Amino acid sequence: xxxxxWTFALFFAIFYPVYLxxxxxxxxxxxxxxxxxxxYGWWNPVYLLLIVWSTTVDYLAVLGMSRSRWKxxxxxxxxxxxxxxxxxxxxxxxxxxxLTALLAWLGIxxxxxxxxxxxxxxxxxxxxxxxxxxxxxxxxxxxCEPNFIRYATFVSLFPQLVAGPIERASNLLPxxxxxxxxxxxxxxxxFSLFVVGLFKKVALADYLAQYVxxxxxxxxxxxxxALLLATFAFAWQIYFDFSGYTDMARGIARVxxxxxxxxxxxxxxxxxLGDFWRRWHISLSTWFRDYVYVPLGGNRTGTFATYRNLCMxxxxxxxxxxxxxxxxxxxxxxxxxxxxxxxxETSTVYRxxxxxxxKQAGTFLFVLFTWIFFRAESMADAGIIVRRIAEFGxxxxxxxxxxxxxxxxxxxxxxxxxxxxxxxxxxxxxxxxLVVLMIGYLAVFGVSSGQAFIYxxx
Amino acid sequence: xxxxxVAELPEPPxxxxxxxxxxxxxxxxNELRLSLSEWFAVAFVVCALAYAVPILWxxxxxxxxxxxxRVPFRLGNDYWAIERWIDEAASWGGTLVVGDSVVWGHYVAxxxxxxxxxxxxxxxxxxxxxxxxxxxxxxxxxxxKHYGRAVRGRDVVLHCNLLWMSSKRHDLTEExxxxxxxxxxxxxxxxxxxxxxxxxSGRLGNVIGREVPLxxxxxxxQIAYFDNSDLATWTLDRPYECPARAVTLRLxxxxxxxxxxxxxxxxxxxxxxxxxxAWVELETSFQWHCFRxxxxxxxxxxxxxxxxxxPFNEHMLGDESCRVYQARKQAAxxxxxxxxVPCCIAAPLPSRLYADAxxxxxxxxxxxxxxxxxxxxxxxxxxxxxx
Numbered sequence: 106x107x108x109x110x111w112t113f114a115l116f117f118a119i120f121y122p123v124y125l126x127x128x129x130x131x132x133x134x135x136x137x138x139x140x141x142x143x144x145y146g147w148w149n150p151v152y153l154l155l156i157v158w159s160t161t162v163d164y165l166a167v168l169g170m171s172r173s174r175w176k177x178x179x180x181x182x183x184x185x186x187x188x189x190x191x192x193x194x195x196x197x198x199x200x201x202x203x204l205t206a207l208l209a210w211l212g213i214x215x216x217x218x219x220x221x222x223x224x225x226x227x228x229x230x231x232x233x234x235x236x237x238x239x240x241x242x243x244x245x246x247x248x249c250e251p252n253f254i255r256y257a258t259f260v261s262l263f264p265q266l267v268a269g270p271i272e273r274a275s276n277l278l279p280x281x282x283x284x285x286x287x288x289x290x291x292x293x294x295x296f297s298l299f300v301v302g303l304f305k306k307v308a309l310a311d312y313l314a315q316y317v318x319x320x321x322x323x324x325x326x327x328x329x330x331a332l333l334l335a336t337f338a339f340a341w342q343i344y345f346d347f348s349g350y351t352d353m354a355r356g357i358a359r360v361x362x363x364x365x366x367x368x369x370x371x372x373x374x375x376x377x378l379g380d381f382w383r384r385w386h387i388s389l390s391t392w393f394r395d396y397v398y399v400p401l402g403g404n405r406t407g408t409f410a411t412y413r414n415l416c417m418x419x420x421x422x423x424x425x426x427x428x429x430x431x432x433x434x435x436x437x438x439x440x441x442x443x444x445x446x447x448x449x450e451t452s453t454v455y456r457x458x459x460x461x462x463x464k465q466a467g468t469f470l471f472v473l474f475t476w477i478f479f480r481a482e483s484m485a486d487a488g489i490i491v492r493r494i495a496e497f498g499x500x501x502x503x504x505x506x507x508x509x510x511x512x513x514x515x516x517x518x519x520x521x522x523x524x525x526x527x528x529x530x531x532x533x534x535x536x537x538x539l540v541v542l543m544i545g546y547l548a549v550f551g552v553s554s555g556q557a558f559i560y561x562x563x
Numbered sequence: 564x565x566x567x568x569v570a571e572l573p574e575p576p577x578x579x580x581x582x583x584x585x586x587x588x589x590x591x592x593n594e595l596r597l598s599l600s601e602w603f604a605v606a607f608v609v610c611a612l613a614y615a616v617p618i619l620w621x622x623x624x625x626x627x628x629x630x631x632x633r634v635p636f637r638l639g640n641d642y643w644a645i646e647r648w649i650d651e652a653a654s655w656g657g658t659l660v661v662g663d664s665v666v667w668g669h670y671v672a673x674x675x676x677x678x679x680x681x682x683x684x685x686x687x688x689x690x691x692x693x694x695x696x697x698x699x700x701x702x703x704x705x706x707x708k709h710y711g712r713a714v715r716g717r718d719v720v721l722h723c724n725l726l727w728m729s730s731k732r733h734d735l736t737e738e739x740x741x742x743x744x745x746x747x748x749x750x751x752x753x754x755x756x757x758x759x760x761x762x763x764s765g766r767l768g769n770v771i772g773r774e775v776p777l778x779x780x781x782x783x784x785q786i787a788y789f790d791n792s793d794l795a796t797w798t799l800d801r802p803y804e805c806p807a808r809a810v811t812l813r814l815x816x817x818x819x820x821x822x823x824x825x826x827x828x829x830x831x832x833x834x835x836x837x838x839x840x841a842w843v844e845l846e847t848s849f850q851w852h853c854f855r856x857x858x859x860x861x862x863x864x865x866x867x868x869x870x871x872x873x874p875f876n877e878h879m880l881g882d883e884s885c886r887v888y889q890a891r892k893q894a895a896x897x898x899x900x901x902x903x904v905p906c907c908i909a910a911p912l913p914s915r916l917y918a919d920a921x922x923x924x925x926x927x928x929x930x931x932x933x934x935x936x937x938x939x940x941x942x943x944x945x946x947x948x949x950x
Contacts, residue, residue, distance in 0.1 A: 111767035293599040301595050312795040505798035507806060522594060533601055540597060540605050545612065549781040550794040 106147040108299075108353040109307050116144065117357070124361060129284040134254045137262065137281075144263035145226075152225040155190065160257045162186045163235045164250075167242045171249040183239035187232045193220070194228055199428030227267030229425060233392055235260045238274040240396055247274045255281050264358040268350050270368040270388035277363070285362025295360035297540075302352025304543040305345040307551040309515065312508055313342035321480050324490045328500035332490050338504075339480045340473050341512050344372065347386070371519050373472070376464035377446035378439065381472060389425070393418050415447070416440035426479070431487055435478040442471050613777040617643070620780060624812045626651060631679045633667055633692040635815035636822065640745065641786040643779035644814070646710040649693060653713040657689035658945065661714075662722030662871075663703070666694030668928065670827040670918040673817050675925035677722075680932035685947060690720070696821060697744040699727045700854040701735060701756070705748030707857055709773040715864045718944070721857065723872045725891055726921045727850040729840035734850050735759070736843065747772065756849070787814055827924060829915040830879065838920075839884035845894045858904055869944040870899055874909035874931060876917040905940040 106113050120140045127136050146153045166183035170176040192200075197220035204217040238259070241247040250256045259278050265271075320327050320335035327335070348369035355365045368388050375381035382390045401414040416437075423436015446468070449455045481487035522530060530536065597605065626644075628651055638644045652659055660666050660678045668676025678692040698706065700723075707714065731737040735749070740760045743749070749756055751766040761769070772778045788809045789797040798806060826833060845851045861868045872895055877885055892908065899906045909931060916927030923931060935941045 107764075110764035111771065112762070112764040115763075115767055289599040293597055293602055296599075296602050297596045315795050315799055503799075503802050505795075505802040507794075507798045530595075533604075536595060536597055537601055537604050537608070539595060541608050541612070544605070544609050548613070548777055549784065 106144050108350070108357070109303055112147070116140075116147075121360075125287075128287075128362070133284075134252070134258055134281065138254050138258045141258060141261040141263040141266060145261060145266055148226050149223070155194070155225050155228065156231055156261055157257075159187060159190060159232055159235050160260045161253075163239050163260075164253055164256050166239050167249050168251075170239075170242055176243050180239055180243045183236065187236040191228060191232050194222070194225055196424075196428045230269050230271055231260055231266060233271050233389075234273075237271070237392060237396065238278075241274055247278070250274070250278060262358070262363070264354040264361070264363070265365055268347070268354070269386075270351060270354070270366045271392050272365060272388070276366060280363050287360065287362040291359050291362060295356045295358075298352045298356030298359060300356075300540060300543060302349040302354075302356060304547060305349030305352065308543070308546050309511060310342050310346035310349055312511070313338045313345065316504060316508060317342055317480070321482065321486070321490075324481070324486050324493065327493070328498040328502065329494045329496055330499045331502035331504070332494050334502045334504045336473055336477055336480070336490070336494075338508070338512075340373070340469075340476050341515075343476070343479075344369070345515075371523065373469050373516070374465055374519060374523060375468050375472075376461055377450060377468055378443040378471070379447060379450070381468055382439075382443070389422070393422050393425075397421055412444050412447075415443055419443060430484050431478045431481050434484070434487070435475050438475045438478065442475070613775070617776040617780040621647065624814065626814065628652075628817075630682065630688045631673045631676070631692065631817075633673045633676065633678075633817045634695060635817045636696055636819055637791075637815040638783075638786060639696045640747075640791070641783050642706070642710050642747070642773075643776070643783040644787065645695065645706070646713075646779070649711055650713040652691035652693060653715075653717050655688075655691065656717070657687075657691055658718040658720055659691050659693045659714060660720045660722070661693045661703070661707070663694060663698045663724055663727075664696040665724055665921055665923070666692060666722045667696045668692070668694065669696055669821060669922050670825050671925045671928065672820075675928060677928045677931055680929045681935065684932050684936050685945075689945075694722070695745075698748070699733070699735075699744060700850040700857065701750065701754075702745035702748035704853040704857045704860070705745075705750070705773075707860055709748070712864075714861070714866060716866065718867045718869075719861055720869045720871060720944075721861070723854055723870055723895065724921050725873065725875055725888065725895065727854075728843050728845065728848045728891060729920075731841070731843060732758070733840075734843045734848050736847075736849050754849070784810065825918070827918060829924065830876065830917050830919050831914060833918075835879070835919065837879050837881055839881035842884070842887045842891055845891055845898075851895070855898065858899075858902070862904075867944065868904055869941060870904055870906040871935065872896065872899075872906060872908045874911050874923070874927075874934075876914070876920045877911045878914035878917070879920050905944050907935055907938040907941055909934055 106116060120136075124133075124136060124140075127133050142153060142156075145156060163183050163186075166179045166186075169179040169182075173179065201217040201219040205215070208215050208217070238247065238250075238256075242249060250259070255278070258281055259272075259274060262272075262277065317335050317339045320331055321339070324332060351368040355368075358365045366388055368386060370384040370387065372381055372384035375384050398414055398418040401417060402410050403414060404411040406414075419440035420433065420436045423432045423434070423439065426432045426435070477490050478484075478487045481490060518530075521527065626647055628648060632648070632652075634641075634645055634648055649659075660681070666677055673679065673692065676692055676694070678690040678694075681690040682688055695703075695706065727733050732741070735743060735756050735758055738757045741758050743756075743759060746759060746761060747769045749759060751761070751770050772782065785791060785793060788811065789806070790800075792800075794806055797809070798804070858868055858870065872892065875888065875892075877888065880888055896906065896908050912923055912927045912930055916924050916930065918924050936947070
């Protein structure tokens with residue numbers, strides 16, 4: 106069930122009035138739990154078995170830890186289970202493909218049969234969310250949650266279930282206690298977030314996708330200009346798509362009285378790769394920080410180890426995004442860029458003399474380059490794209506001016522928002538006018554959209 | 564946030580603690596934040612615009628519908644424009660000729676279709692062409708129900724084309740999915756159409772689209788000015804054109820032929836073979852059920868209804884098939900008589916006057932108009948005497 110479909114509108118129209126009635130009663134959790142499972146099961150009810158399994162194992166693991174002197178085996182059980190699920194469902198085909206290639210290289214003509222199933226939607230998100238709970242309990246950061254339904258609702262709460270933000274038990278579980286307070290501010294903010302997210306997805310991301318998809322499907326048929334513009338368009342497409350989803354998720358949660366964490370903060374205005382990862386998919390980067398980078402030693406064990414830990418974290422992050430070498434290379438490039446900008450940022454000259462706009466432009470161009478590997482359908486395609494861009498063929502890219510103008514308008518809006526002239530956007534008529542324009546655009550031109558979100562595949 | 568059961572998470576070290584300042588954590592990644600009272604203002608403005616824009620648009624976009632006007636082929640799925648024409652035709656106070664492409668005149672110009680000859684023979688402008696190319700009884704029911712409210716109390720000549728009951732596919736009772744005509748008009752929920760596999764979201768969208776004029780108007784813009792595509796697709800085909808300039812406020816002409824342009828020649832000259840369709844039983848036919856519902860709906864709305872059945876091209880049918888067709892025709896006539904619906908069972912036209920199984924050529928329409936005007940029930944229905 107996608108947020109920008111009429112099905113979701115119907116689902117929410119049924120869910121919300123009942124929720125308002127029961128939110129102060131003992132029926133609140135069962136109702137939230139039921140709604141979340143209906144939401145998730147809408148794609149394929151069989152997927153529910155997976156989420157039930159993951160939730161049950163982690164619930165029992167924490168319960169076991171709470172009753173045992175030996176927490177390690179329980180944590181190991183949780184980690185093996187979660188990583189096993191992820192490995193089997195998400196990386197099974199990748200492993201099979203590479204094993205076959207390895208065997209062929211060794212002269213053994215055997216094709217390892219790839220698993221024949223669809224990747225369950227949002228598996229990387231709910232598995233990470235559930236796993237963080239067991240790790241946090243092991244570390245003594247959270248208490249054991251004795252109520253299974255509350256815990257299952259924490260894992261499956263529908264606004265954030267399939268594409269995040271990846272919430273921590275310390276933030277979301279406490280919100281599932283007591284009666285959620287829904288204020289006028291929550292309603293206003295919730296609507297604001299939802300409409301902005303809807304506009305990002307339907308008016309911008311889906312529009313950009315129509316330009317990007319054919320070019321990245323057959324990159325050898327396009328000139329450097331078209332490939333450059335398609336890469337530029339993809340950078341904005343993925344931002345609008347994913348941050349649009351997050352905005353909608355946060356907006357829906359907000360009108361239910363829940364506050365989900367911020368996941369995007371104008372990432373293309375970042376002044377370095379470190380800054381970029383503090384602005385892009387914040388819930389994931391903080392997850393990797395807390396559960397991968399810090400356990401590896403973080404920045405406490407010397408310069409070399411810091412860079413090594415950084416690179417390993419970024420490589421794992423790349424692999425989290427998808428089971429393909431293109432994602433590994435994408436992660437490696439980010440590791441390289443992160444290390445370079447970190448080194449640069451230690452220099453006083455770089456920090457003080459290089460203007461902010463140059464840092465922003467440099468960071469954006471680097472991120473743009475890495476998106477080639479993220480979006481390319483194979484390493485061979487990525488190679489073709491890089492080579493053709495280097496050839497610098499400047500045939501007509503056939504890129505709609507309107508599309509570029511819309512991206513420019515958003516970029517200008519962000520610049521304006523972060524500048525001293527921010528007051529221009531403050532008066533109520535300006536904000537109301539902008540929202541009316543967005544809703545008008547969606548009503549008139551956005552009615553036929555129904556594309557899924559890019560991050561659902563992760 | 565109150566938290567009595569969960570300990571606070573200690574602040575972990577930053578991934579890289581070099582750049583120093585943490586960015587301020589804003590409310591959203593592109594802050595556009597409205598209070599609840601400002602949202603009420605937005606709701607008011609949006610509702611006012613949604614109500615006013617389609618109405619104002621009718622003032623600035625002329626609908627030049629003179630005698631013999633019919634819905635331009637390109638606007639065949641533009642139900643907002645069709646409703647506009649229905650409103651206009653109903654306001655004239657004449658007789659509305661409603662039906663599929665047989666009424667519309669698929670193979671002929673607008674001044675060679677059935678309503679034209681009825682006007683010509685009666686020396687009046689009382690018959691308006693409300694035929695829609697490609698529409699079938701299930702969709703016609705939806706059209707009348709949702710877009711034909713203005714027809715209330717008018718005289719309606721309703722054409723019944725038994726072609727839509729000539730096979731399970733035509734009858735929409737085939738299990739195999741296929742792209743049916745006018746899917747937005749067919750019942751979305753309360754009648755199972757096995758070959759129609761639209762998603763729940765799509766069906767809900769179709770239902771809402773019928774009830775919200777702004778959405779109909781938006782669809783009209785896309786169909787009339789953006790080649791029946793959304794703005795994004797249109798600009799991808801014309802990257803350097805300004806979309807605003809495409810909105811010329813000039814609607815397609817009703818003289819425009821269908822695309823691809825049909826060959827207006829007798830079926831016998833087109834190499835079409837005789838065929839033997841597997842007619843469905845009227846009792847179980849979905850299309851016949853919808854046709855009956857249309858008649859009943861029109862009657863409930865105080866319309867006087869006259870049904871024209873046929874003329875189907877019986878020359879195309881094999882002997883056995885023709886026999887079954889005759890039985891279906893009789894069953895249909897019987898139902899109409901039982902329910903006191905005045906009707907004319909059109910006699911078959913000469914073979915050379917058909918372009919295919921059900922569409923007459925211009926001369927065929929002239930002959931059909933003559934048949935109707937000689938029919939006593941039709942004369943009574945129209946209040947005319949003909950020598």
